[in-house]
Each structure stands twice: as structure tokens, then as C-alpha cells.
Amino acid sequence: MTTPEPIAFRPAVAADALCLGVLSTQVFLDTYAPNGIGPSLAREVLEQHSVGVYEAALADPGLTILVAECAGHLVGLSQVIAGATHALVTAPEASELRRLYVHERFTGRGVGRELLRHAEKAAAARGADTLWLTAWEGNARALQFYPRCGYEDVGGTIYSFGGDDFPNRVFAKRVRHVASA
Incomplete structure (x- = not known):
């Protein structure tokens, strides 16, 4: 039996934009296009998940993008908007988890939980009391995952x-206490 390659977690850098755009597109389509791709979905992908979108996001000081990397390849990402x-969400200071995407072959390995x-x-380090997110009602995996993680x-x-x-669905979790954990 082969030992799986370790997965490293780090902040994204400008050089990651190309792989972030492609990974984001792949995970989005795997999740939200079970019946194929029509024009409106294609436009949504190009508008929300392009390399240019990630180049701009990486230059935005209000965004934090973290990546999971295995053997030099991006396998997951999270994006937080301060x-x-x-x-x-009634917290006085909140941040949004805009994306938490994991390559399908790496699900079930703790990548999403660690991201x-x-x-x-x-989010807590930037002053958020609460981290919130939205999850599509058709995404059963996400609807089960977030409550298991305390949301x-x-x-x-x-x-x-x-x-x-x-x-x-909108999910929220108090995170102020995790900044130093």
C-alpha cells in the first residue's frame, strides 16, 4: 500500500492565479453542473472563476485565499472576505467564507476541514466574531459538512x-476564540 503524499496548507500567492482559476472552475462544475453546461452556467463560470478573477482577488487586501497543495499541485482552496x-448574521464583526473548494479526488482526506x-x-485574526457562508440546497455534502464543523x-x-x-442555506459560526488556537 502506498502512503499518500502529504498535503500542505499555505496562503495563496500571485503565481497561483492560473491554477486557482482552473481548480475553482473544475470544482464548481463538478458540484453545480450535474446535468451539463448551458449558456448561463458557462457565463457564471467565466465571470466568477476565471484566472483574472483570482488575479484581482489575490491583489485585494480584504481577501484571504488559502490553498491546499499536494506534490506541487493545488487540490483545494478557501476564500475569506473580511x-x-x-x-x-447578527454578529457585530463578520467575515464571509466565499469559497471552500476541494478537488474531488481529495475529498474525504480532511482537506476541507483543515482549509x-x-x-x-x-477571519478571527482580522477581527471577525463570526464566519458565515452560503451553501446551495442541492449540495448535500456541504449541508452535512458545515454543521459537523460547528456551523x-x-x-x-x-x-x-x-x-x-x-x-x-446560510451557515454561521463564532470564530473569535480560534485566532490563537
Whole structure:
């Protein structure tokens, strides 16, 4: 039996933009395009997950992007937006976990949980009391994962693109205490 390569976690750097864009696109399509790709979904991918989007994100001081890397290849990412609020999140200082994406072949190995732990620490270190996120109601894996990690379902919201509405759940967790953990 072969021992799996270790997975390292680190802040993303500008040179990661190309791989971040492709990894983000791959995970998004694996999750949200079970029936194939239509024009509105294709536009959403290009607008939200392109290399240019990640180049801009990496230059934004309000964003923290962390990556999981195995044998020199990106296998996961998290993206935290400092100071982001949502009507269902009542914390005085909150940050949003905009993305937590793990390459399908690396799920079940603790990559998502470790990226989430690092994201929580990053949010708390920047002054957030709470880290919140939205998860599509059709993503059963996410709807089970976040409560197991201590997140509370605080209500529903809608994500819209291409003239279609997609019901999402909003999850939140107090993270102030994890900054030094």
C-alpha cells in the first residue's frame, strides 16, 4: 500500500492565479453542473472563476485565499472576505467564507476541514466574531459538512444568475476564540 503524499496548507500567492482559476472552475462544475453546461452556467463560470478573477482577488487586501497543495499541485482552496455582512448574521464583526473548494479526488482526506480551520483562524485574526457562508440546497455534502464543523444554519437566501434562482442555506459560526488556537 502506498502512503499518500502529504498535503500542505499555505496562503495563496500571485503565481497561483492560473491554477486557482482552473481548480475553482473544475470544482464548481463538478458540484453545480450535474446535468451539463448551458449558456448561463458557462457565463457564471467565466465571470466568477476565471484566472483574472483570482488575479484581482489575490491583489485585494480584504481577501484571504488559502490553498491546499499536494506534490506541487493545488487540490483545494478557501476564500475569506473580511468585513462581509449578511442580513441573517447578527454578529457585530463578520467575515464571509466565499469559497471552500476541494478537488474531488481529495475529498474525504480532511482537506476541507483543515482549509476551514485555517479560514476560521484567518477571519478571527482580522477581527471577525463570526464566519458565515452560503451553501446551495442541492449540495448535500456541504449541508452535512458545515454543521459537523460547528456551523449553525441561520436561514435561507437565494443565489441568482442567468435569470434563475437557486435556494441556499446560510451557515454561521463564532470564530473569535480560534485566532490563537
